Amino acid sequence: MSAATFINIQNLSVGYTSQSGEIIRVLRNVSLSINRGESIGLVGESGSGKSTLALAALGFFKRGLRALEGDVEFDGIDMLALERDDLQAIRGGRLALIPQNSGQSLTPTLRIGLQVAEALRLHSQLNESDFEARVVELLTQVRLPEPATLLSRFPHELSGGQQQRVAVAMALAGEPDALLLDEPTTGLDVTTQAHILELLRDLASERNMAMLYVSHDLGAISRVCDRVAVMYAGEIVLKGSTKQVLLSPRHPYAHGLLSSIPRLTQTSLPLALDGRPPMPSETITGCAFADRCALADERCRSTPPTLKQLESGEKVRCFHPDRIDQLPVVNKTVTQKGNVSADHGGDALGLNQLAISYAKPSLWNQLFSNASMPPATVDNINILIRTGETLGLVGESGSGKSTILKAIAGLISPKTGHLVLNGEGRLTPKVENRSALHLRQIQMIFQNPDDSLNPRHNIAQILAQPLRLYFSLTGEELRQRSIELLERVRLGSHYLDRRPSQLSGGEKQRVAVARAFAAEPAIVLCDEVTSALDVSVQAAVLDLLNELKAQRGTTYIFVSHDLAVVKAISNRVAVLYQGRLCEIGPVEAVYSKPFHPYTDVLLGAVLEPDPNFMPKLSADDVVELSPPKTGCPFQRRCPRKLGKICDTDVPPGRIFDNGHQINCHIPETDL
Amino acid sequence: MLTMILRRIFLGLATISIVSLIIFAGVEILPGDACTQYLEQDQADVELLEKCRDDLNLNRPAHERYTEWALGALTGDLGMSVNGEAKISDLVGARFANSLLLAFFALLVGVPLAMLLGVITGLWRDRKPDIIFSTIAIFAMTIPEFVSATLLILVFSVWLGWLPGIVLTSAGSPISEFFPEILLPVIVLSLVMTAHVMRMVRSSVIEVMASDYVQMATLKGVPYWQMVFRHALPNALLPAINVVALTIAWLLGGVVVIEVVFNYPGLGRMMIDAISDRDLPVVQAIALIVASIYVCINLTADLMTMIANPKLRTMYLRK
Structure with a gap:
């Protein structure tokens, strides 16, 4: 252990005793050291044990878990041997945590000011009377607007990004020497994430703090970390500098993880990493990654590899770090998305002058007052979707993208405007009034398969519902069809009698896809279908959707906040802000100049898993709760705002080649 | 507002x-x-x-x-009883005061006890205090009131002779005359009520103790009891307000069975009497x-x- 080592975790194993009395290891023999002022990224799929490791650095284990062996030292103090009082002095003081979901990590009944002041009371030498001034100072430091008024606010009155900043301020209150960050930007919009990361970078270098940054997002890691450790199945499989790990990963898992990330610079679909990591309860004889590894041989399956140092400096847990070059880099099987030209097929769905409003005057207001209604959540949407096309809808939270999907699915009725199916006639707004044919033709896949699959049904029952409903299949015919569907989503017939809880996240989402396709739909609505999945699984689901489209000519409407994912899967993209269309056009046109100012802001905030990449932050990450009453929806945040005209007039559509349209007051030539 | x-x-x-x-x-x-x-x-x-x-x-x-x-x-005049002998408001007034008295003591004992036990069982989840109190609560909840009332009468008035087993005081009497007759009904009522409210508070405490903000408070270095009192309990006890309210309404609306078993002159027994007298x-x-x-x-x-x-x-x- 060198003198500079600040947090030192040696041979740590963490686990629990299962009901059968067996000891299950969640972390296996992990060693990690962090020097003063250094920031280390910890990456891996969900369940790899990365959060457990970060919390172990605080001497904390979730209910049921305990340290089985090994040491955790913080600045020479043995964290596992400390008494509760001594731990309390260090936690939140010299060693502070910034949690994953600040919205849930701030106590809902306590005001912001009190919660930050509590950290001061516990960990600073200040007098009670100086607390308020110091809290304001801290909130200013994390760049929160109007800190003095925020003091008396409750957590729910703040936006997600603001809550995260409060969590940062709370961590800084104890003047920490080291920060542990557990997915601090997951769930935030791209622009907000980029701003928070910049803030953390600045703070870390200003105060010379050590950081342990846990994330599944390699883009975020590349922005803030000096070194990266990759975890797989409770072990560290690769450690090295950020450049080494992200640019030339020497472990097949890290390699696979990196190639499964869709990138803005790439036009093809990312390469899926097949299989799933072993469960902590499974016995692993050789390398934990062997089953998913293209390089695995007999030795990999029988002997567990040790962490060895390479000449270039990285430490790798693999027998074949020199053969990584043999792994495929880009998706060779599907190099292009199912191509759709304008003349291919007819119109699948038309959105005509669509406006949707959630605000419904209550019975009381209808009877006794006439308060003015807020502007519609979604307004003036005109999009014609062609058969066999994938239309991507992007935008930050609150942009109305899911709302539009709900209107198409018939879950909410538009205020004005209508939907035209197959170029034929109007689609009935309410789902309960639609004909069986229309119902069958439009199917939806939801964000979280845990919520959309009935946990009490087995897969056979889940798939049987649409097959019985739309095709009146029964008996052997039903079973055959179900098996066929499962095979089409690359699952086998042995899944039929399993329940959703017995499947992994990716498998569940495949079942959801199979259920949607059971109806043989013409249009499939995909609502953030990959956001709840790990990147490797995300790539597999994207690949599957694309393949199904190529086979069946299905039309997709693909909603996502992830611009790279949308780029990978879509033919055409519509960019939405506050429920209004900013830009629409073929994918290449939208992702290159000319840009709508909002598209430019969004693309600038996307983080690539590449340490040489710099995000460009051109607009504040303000969260607007409702669209402006008149003018351009983006007027309040636009970095290129022209002037009064933007506030008063709806921007005109600037038309470019191939149906590329930008709604902006800035003339074509300047965009 | x-x-x-x-x-x-x-x-x-x-x-x-x-x-x-x-x-x-x-x-x-x-x-x-x-x-x-x-x-x-x-x-x-x-x-x-x-x-x-x-x-x-x-x-x-x-x-x-x-x-x-x-x-x-609206003006407090509920008409005359069917035999024309008394104003209903006078009859009801005295009975309601009695129901109020019973409810008041039952709540005085039951609510703080339920909160305390709920918090204890929630914090010591799956350990001895929880197992003991939760088991008792299940019994208190599942045994019908008239059974537990009869059992208590048997033990405390028949065997031990400590408390009167029946209320003989008439409706309009001053409060002091209800002692110690009111004690057994109060005990039975608070038993049932405590069990219900306690189990609700327990599950609410467990849920809150597993929440992200409680974990965050711990990892911020907040001492355990401070964490419990400042971060956990204010959130855990919020849902208790509505449960307690329903219990109060149940108590005030006349606890028919208890009032009949103990011959207590409250609103519930008045209702039963009125029905058997066909006094619409x-x-x-x-x-x-x-x-x-x-x-x-x-x-x-x-x-x-x-x-x-x-x-x-x-x-x-x-x-």
Whole structure:
């Protein structure tokens, strides 16, 4: 252990005793050291044990878990041997945590000011009377607007990004020497994430703090970390500098993880990493990654590899770090998305002058007052979707993208405007009034398969519902069809009698896809279908959707906040802000100049898993709760705002080649 | 906020008027009327019947009688009992005071005890204190009140002779005369109530203790008991307000079984007596009172939750 080592975790194993009395290891023999002022990224799929490791650095284990062996030292103090009082002095003081979901990590009944002041009371030498001034100072430091008024606010009155900043301020209150960050930007919009990361970078270098940054997002890691450790199945499989790990990963898992990330610079679909990591309860004889590894041989399956140092400096847990070059880099099987030209097929769905409003005057207001209604959540949407096309809808939270999907699915009725199916006639707004044919033709896949699959049904029952409903299949015919569907989503017939809880996240989402396709739909609505999945699984689901489209000519409407994912899967993209269309056009046109100012802001905030990449932050990450009453929806945040005209007039559509349209007051030539 | 409260009060009043209509209509739909019911229809002397109907104004059209009844109820006049001997408001008033007395002591014992035990069992989840109290609570909840009441009478009055097993004090007596007779009913009632509220508080505490913000408070270095009192309990006890409110309404509305078992002169027993006496005006009046109690208490609970829960409070304040 060198003198500079600040947090030192040696041979740590963490686990629990299962009901059968067996000891299950969640972390296996992990060693990690962090020097003063250094920031280390910890990456891996969900369940790899990365959060457990970060919390172990605080001497904390979730209910049921305990340290089985090994040491955790913080600045020479043995964290596992400390008494509760001594731990309390260090936690939140010299060693502070910034949690994953600040919205849930701030106590809902306590005001912001009190919660930050509590950290001061516990960990600073200040007098009670100086607390308020110091809290304001801290909130200013994390760049929160109007800190003095925020003091008396409750957590729910703040936006997600603001809550995260409060969590940062709370961590800084104890003047920490080291920060542990557990997915601090997951769930935030791209622009907000980029701003928070910049803030953390600045703070870390200003105060010379050590950081342990846990994330599944390699883009975020590349922005803030000096070194990266990759975890797989409770072990560290690769450690090295950020450049080494992200640019030339020497472990097949890290390699696979990196190639499964869709990138803005790439036009093809990312390469899926097949299989799933072993469960902590499974016995692993050789390398934990062997089953998913293209390089695995007999030795990999029988002997567990040790962490060895390479000449270039990285430490790798693999027998074949020199053969990584043999792994495929880009998706060779599907190099292009199912191509759709304008003349291919007819119109699948038309959105005509669509406006949707959630605000419904209550019975009381209808009877006794006439308060003015807020502007519609979604307004003036005109999009014609062609058969066999994938239309991507992007935008930050609150942009109305899911709302539009709900209107198409018939879950909410538009205020004005209508939907035209197959170029034929109007689609009935309410789902309960639609004909069986229309119902069958439009199917939806939801964000979280845990919520959309009935946990009490087995897969056979889940798939049987649409097959019985739309095709009146029964008996052997039903079973055959179900098996066929499962095979089409690359699952086998042995899944039929399993329940959703017995499947992994990716498998569940495949079942959801199979259920949607059971109806043989013409249009499939995909609502953030990959956001709840790990990147490797995300790539597999994207690949599957694309393949199904190529086979069946299905039309997709693909909603996502992830611009790279949308780029990978879509033919055409519509960019939405506050429920209004900013830009629409073929994918290449939208992702290159000319840009709508909002598209430019969004693309600038996307983080690539590449340490040489710099995000460009051109607009504040303000969260607007409702669209402006008149003018351009983006007027309040636009970095290129022209002037009064933007506030008063709806921007005109600037038309470019191939149906590329930008709604902006800035003339074509300047965009 | 003020308009919100006024609106809720208005809606509460509207509910009560609709309920009053239903009660009145229900009594009207019954075959015969208050007088034929009271005078045992067949043998009724025609003259007696006519006199009774005159006394109670039953010969006038229904809508007139409803208006009169409803307006009277608003001013506290609930009419006369069917035998014409007493004003219902006087009868009910004394009984209601008794129910209030019983409820007050049951709550005084039950609510703090339930909160305390709920918090203890929640914090020591799956360990000895939890296992012991939760088991007792399940028994207290599942054994019907009349069984536990009878058992307690057997033990405390018959075997040990410590407490009187029955209430002999009459309805209008001063409070002091109810002691120690009231103690056994209070014990039975608080037993049931404590069990219900305790289990609710327990699960709420467990949920909150597993929340992200409690974990965050721990990892911020907040000492355990400070974390419990500042971060966990204010959130865990919020849902208890509504459960306690429903319990209060249940207690005030007359706990029929307990009052009958202990011969306690409360609202519940009055209702039972009125029914067996076929005294329809009294039944009608009690139904209206119980409905109003439920509406008032629910309204109070909702307002309290709103004040205690910052999410709801700010929603209405900053509108």
